[in-house]
Amino acid sequence: MRGVMAVFSALLKSWMRSKAGIFFSFLFPIMLLIIFSTVFGGGGNSQYVLFVQNLDVDSNDNPTELSQGFVEALKATGAFDVRSLEHDVDIKEYVRLNPSFSFRYRILMIPKGFHEQAAEKTVSVKVKVTVSTLEVVGEEFAAYMSPEDIEGIQRGELALQTMLGSQGGESPQLVLLMDEQDMAAPALLGIIHGVANAFSNGLVGSEEVLTIEGMPLEQRTMKVVDYFLPGFIAAFIMTNGIIGATTTISEYRRNGQVKRLATTPLPKISWILANVLEQTVLAFILTGVMIALGWIIFDVRLIPDAYALLLILVGAVAFCSVGMVLGGVIKDVEAASGAGNAIAFPMMFLSGAFWPIEQMPGYLQEVARVLPLHYFHDGLLQIMVYENPGNAGMAFVVLGCFAAVMMVIAVKITKWKEL
Amino acid sequence: MSEEVICVENLVKKYKPVIAVHDVSFTVNKGEIFSLVGPNGAGKTTTVEILECLRAPTSGKASVLGYDVTREEDEIKKRIGVMPQDFNAFERLTVRENVELIASIYQVNPDLRSVLEELGMWEARDRHFESLSGGMKRRVGICMALINDPVLLFLDEPTTGLDPQARKETWEVIRRLKSMGKTVVLTSHYMEEVEQLSDRAAVMFGGEIIAQGSIDELISAYGGGIRIRVSPCNEEIETILMETAQRVITEDSAMEGVFQERTQVAKTLAALYQLDEKYRLDIVEPSMDNVFSRLAGGRVDERGELI
Incomplete structure (x- = not known):
């Protein structure tokens, strides 16, 4: 044990005095956490940008009352950052001349005559409702009415139908121009459709049969950084273990330090344990730094409990063992570093550590579910964010088995003779 | 022991x-x-x-x-x-x-x-x-x-x-x-x-x-003996070396005698010092370099390669 601690202490001191080691183990993850949390969650505008070209203007180029009312209704949803396009702009030409604009254009065209058509349609609908009502009254309640009353109703019906015949009755047609590749298209169409329905109901004076109210799922307010923090902790424990340990081991093999230690009474297992211990301590330090950073910068207070610490320990052992295996197989430092990167980076991005795997295509979701990092960050998410360690059972099982297998392979692979 | x-x-x-x-x-x-x-x-x-x-x-x-x-x-x-x-x-x-x-x-x-x-x-x-x-x-x-x-x-x-x-x-x-x-x-x-x-x-x-x-x-055993090299060489020097050395090598105007016994070296040097002639005398002791050259048929350079 004294040998393990002596080598561990040497490895740790050596790491702490390495600027590159500190940068890639701590500063790089911190930078990424800040960037991701700021870009994807921190105070940005989450509204859809919607350009509106209102062609329904009066002789003074002012928008008509109803067309302006519809634009205000769109703004009132809060879902859109509504921006106006002048009515005399040729949209096709505008898109052609503004390629960056055309990359994600969403343009709603309010046609000329919107106000007039909408007003006529409103009258038409109201008349139809009245005629329909008079028909029902005439059929259902004729037995209770005098002939004069019935005749009066019939005359009114006739007059209204005559009036209907003189109305155009055409609904104004809104046009939404969007990029075919725009994945938000269904959502946008749904929102605009909802606004149009509500606008129509308002014009004819009908009431909504169904209402909906948005309620928070949980009492606790979740931030994007809540999701990122466990993901980043897991991802960078993984990269430190795989890339860091691989590079260190192969470098120590190449420069003869492993041989130097092998000439002493230090057993091979002590060398392996010292490396695993170093990576575990680094994992805990990284966790502490990330949590402190989340607290200071994003006001996120995730305190890891015993379950989280245990999972971090298992994860650190698992991924450091992978590094020991690679470093044991590949003596060339550059090749070892390349192999570590080739494994770690795809795993980092495919496992769902940086975004929910549900956002990925189906086949990639299947890939994510066979990656140990997926279980690692999901386990930490369950324990640290959802405070539900019961849901992290699979993470413990998968990572525990993975760690055991990799450790056995590391012990077999690591050479202490014939170096 | x-x-x-x-x-x-x-x-x-x-x-x-x-x-x-x-x-x-x-x-x-x-x-x-x-x-x-x-x-x-x-x-x-x-x-x-x-x-x-x-x-x-x-x-x-x-x-x-x-x-x-x-x-x-x-x-x-x-x-x-x-x-x-x-x-x-x-x-x-x-x-x-x-x-x-x-x-x-x-x-x-x-x-x-x-x-x-x-x-x-x-x-x-x-x-x-x-x-x-x-x-x-x-x-x-x-x-x-x-x-x-x-x-x-x-x-x-x-x-x-x-x-x-x-x-x-x-x-x-x-x-x-x-x-x-x-x-x-x-x-x-x-x-x-x-x-x-x-x-x-x-x-x-x-x-x-x-x-x-x-x-x-x-x-x-393998050094090849002590070498006495005299330059320029004349008939008297040649006679001394031929009589005392185990082997003689002539090279341009110089002559080199190879000796296994130190007593023979001393005897040769004494004879050479009695001459009135002006000449350059080099005594080369055998070394491990000579040992290796004789045994392996080559020398080892600074990097350890056989040349």
Whole structure:
């Protein structure tokens, strides 16, 4: 044990005095956490940008009352950052001349005559409702009415139908121009459709049969950084273990330090344990730094409990063992570093550590579910964010088995003779 | 009779299809500096790494301090000190920290100051290993090898790559080790180094020992004798050399006589000094370079390659 601690202490001191080691183990993850949390969650505008070209203007180029009312209704949803396009702009030409604009254009065209058509349609609908009502009254309640009353109703019906015949009755047609590749298209169409329905109901004076109210799922307010923090902790424990340990081991093999230690009474297992211990301590330090950073910068207070610490320990052992295996197989430092990167980076991005795997295509979701990092960050998410360690059972099982297998392979692979 | 600390019998190490060490046998006595000398690829390092328990022999027997290298590794490792070829330590640890690391592994508490002072490294104790010169790094390696107070030290190519000054300083350190009563097994491709430091040596070539013995014995047997070169040569000088030398070589205006016996050399010099002629006289003592040239048919360059 004294040998393990002596080598561990040497490895740790050596790491702490390495600027590159500190940068890639701590500063790089911190930078990424800040960037991701700021870009994807921190105070940005989450509204859809919607350009509106209102062609329904009066002789003074002012928008008509109803067309302006519809634009205000769109703004009132809060879902859109509504921006106006002048009515005399040729949209096709505008898109052609503004390629960056055309990359994600969403343009709603309010046609000329919107106000007039909408007003006529409103009258038409109201008349139809009245005629329909008079028909029902005439059929259902004729037995209770005098002939004069019935005749009066019939005359009114006739007059209204005559009036209907003189109305155009055409609904104004809104046009939404969007990029075919725009994945938000269904959502946008749904929102605009909802606004149009509500606008129509308002014009004819009908009431909504169904209402909906948005309620928070949980009492606790979740931030994007809540999701990122466990993901980043897991991802960078993984990269430190795989890339860091691989590079260190192969470098120590190449420069003869492993041989130097092998000439002493230090057993091979002590060398392996010292490396695993170093990576575990680094994992805990990284966790502490990330949590402190989340607290200071994003006001996120995730305190890891015993379950989280245990999972971090298992994860650190698992991924450091992978590094020991690679470093044991590949003596060339550059090749070892390349192999570590080739494994770690795809795993980092495919496992769902940086975004929910549900956002990925189906086949990639299947890939994510066979990656140990997926279980690692999901386990930490369950324990640290959802405070539900019961849901992290699979993470413990998968990572525990993975760690055991990799450790056995590391012990077999690591050479202490014939170096 | 000298006490043997290493006994090697018919040692073989094969890496298919190469035979790195072939039927090697030698002994090392307590308190001596024993060298394995030869070019790169001769099998020197493979042989000592078998003795350091870093490699397993394919066949043959080897014991170190009475312990079998294949069965009693732990006992051997506790008792020996090693500075491997291309020695390195933790770059960003200080000299003291690197030496303390090895002390902790051996579970010993030596007087670090005396160990470092003995090799002139006390002043540099707080310097990072990476900031040291090549010669200082080797001295740190020797400090680390000495930390468990071993009776036997293996120094594998301890001066390779060092400048002449650092090499001479390292030689002094190695001589001091002998004066401390340590037995030293040295590998080197520098013939001069072996000649300067060793009591006995084994010349390795192609995985085999092609000659071994004390340095004097090797030079006497394979050095090719003492050479007296006279230039320019005239008839009188030629007569003297022809009468006294074992062999005479004529080269342009110069003549070289080769002598096996020192008495013959003295007799020849006395005869030459009586001449009134003006001439240049060079006496060339045989060296390990000559030994190796005669045995292997070539010389070893600075990098250890056979030329």
